[in-house]
Amino acid sequence: MLRAVEAMMDEAPPEKGPRRFGNVSFRRWYEILEGRVDGLLRDCLPEALWQAWGGEEGVMMGEVKGYFMGGFGSAQRLDYGTGHELSFLAFLGCLWKLGAFGDGQGKEDGEVERSLVLGVFEPYLRVVRRLILTYNLEPAGSHGVWGLDDHSFLPYIFGSAQLTRPITEAEPTPLEGSAPGAPRPSDVVKPASVDLHRESNMYFSAIGFINDVKKGPFWEHSPILFDISGIKDGWGKINKGMIKMFNAEVLSKFPVVQHFPFGSLFSWDPDPDAAVPAQSVHLASQPSAGNPPAAGAGPGTAAPWAQATKMPGAVAGVPPGPGIPYSRAPWTGVGGSAPTMPRGGAPDTGPPPPTSFLRGKPGTASNQFAVTKAPWAKD
Incomplete structure (x- = not known):
């Protein structure tokens, strides 16, 4: 078929x-x-x-x-x-x-x-x-660079399950460990390793398709997958995390399920005994039932970029927002430390941005940041 x-x-x-x-x-x-x-x-x-x-x-x-x-x-x-x-x-x-x-x-x-x-x-x-x-x-409905993948999610669940250590019916899904001989999670940032495993593993096949359609450093166009590649506890932990993320980012998002039809085979039956979903980094961007929308705001969900820019700890003294905390750029060290080279290699990040800019005489065209001066402005 x-x-x-x-x-x-x-x-x-x-x-x-x-x-x-x-x-x-x-x-x-x-x-x-x-x-x-x-x-x-x-x-x-x-x-x-x-x-x-x-x-x-x-x-x-x-x-x-x-x-x-x-x-x-x-x-x-x-x-x-x-x-x-x-x-x-x-x-x-x-x-x-x-x-x-x-x-x-x-x-x-x-x-x-x-x-x-x-x-x-x-x-x-x-x-x-x-x-x-x-x-x-x-x-x-892509989240752009802050989404796991522009088009798919399930191959990451199935692919990480392929690489998880064998389990039995009496054992819950393992929280750590990998199958014997499985590639390391960090190998997804190495094109040669991706090409080696993409024909036999669905996770690497999905990464290979990203490499086919996107150019540039992996950490730049796929930062979420890049961060996941740094997990040290093996594919078991990645698989469990992928299932949780699928529940939050696909099944729990109205822009996705609003197009899903319900009928006799898959019916809409609220479960009165269902537990309230635990708040997670993925559900943090959902509208809160306890916070009514502002006056004049219409129904529906906020744009994905409306809250994603409120990165936690971005400004001293400001409480962290509901953004994605693990999407820190690879060159940003913890606590302001020196830049580090991301896995797989990356181009030189260059000198840090200047802390101040020269200004000209007030009221003239030269009174603006030097780096943003219009091409027709004269000194």
Whole structure:
């Protein structure tokens, strides 16, 4: 099915010429997929299940198709992000709940689960990455440089799980440790190491795609992943942290879940016994129920950059804001110490900025900072 989806790109080649936003030929590709989705699902699903679910007119099949189509981006906005990735995960979840994977699903050996991750989800990511490159799809709701990844999140969960030490059913997810022979977390900043492991590990595959589409030092365009690469306790701790971050940054963010449809397979059922989510660095930027919006403010969530600039400890005597504390630039030492060379190497950071600037005569064009003087200003 995924091979058929990918082949449809040849029927809707991108329009030529440079474009700032997504290529409108993506809408043509999406129309082709939408017209063939029933046949794709019929071909890949057992006929008995197809008929039991009501065929093309069945309510449950309508939900399955909705999640499937939502997994390939927005034809209206010409973008792709973690919400679309979540939609495809829900598509697989629907098939799971309907018993499409046979008697093997849910068994202790986890063979079916591993097959779904490595045999379905990873090929899906390869199709999506080709879509992004072919049609120049914009990141959907990206946090920019302060986000984990412009387009995806789940490969970091699955990929770090691949590298976590083996566990048993009686043992909780390990908080530390790595599988024997696993690459070190710091290896993600080394292009040669990424190229070596990207074909066998989903975490390194996601990092490799970032390297394919972004230029410059890794710590500069992916500071969150750079900081994570410095964790010394192994992939077990990274995996547990990724799950917590996914819950906070994807499942708990209204701009993401506002597009997620609920129905009979995934219904909206508040749990009266659910614990209140613990406040974390990821949830800190959420609107607080105890702090009503200012007068005249409309409903909805604040822009992601509205609070992210309030870095903790940025100014002496000012209480830390709800920004991202671990996003400190690599050249900023703790407590104002001398700059350090980031992992993987980095260009010279240059001399520190001056503490004062020369000023000219008041009331003249020269009375401005020398570094910002307009080109037409005369001394």
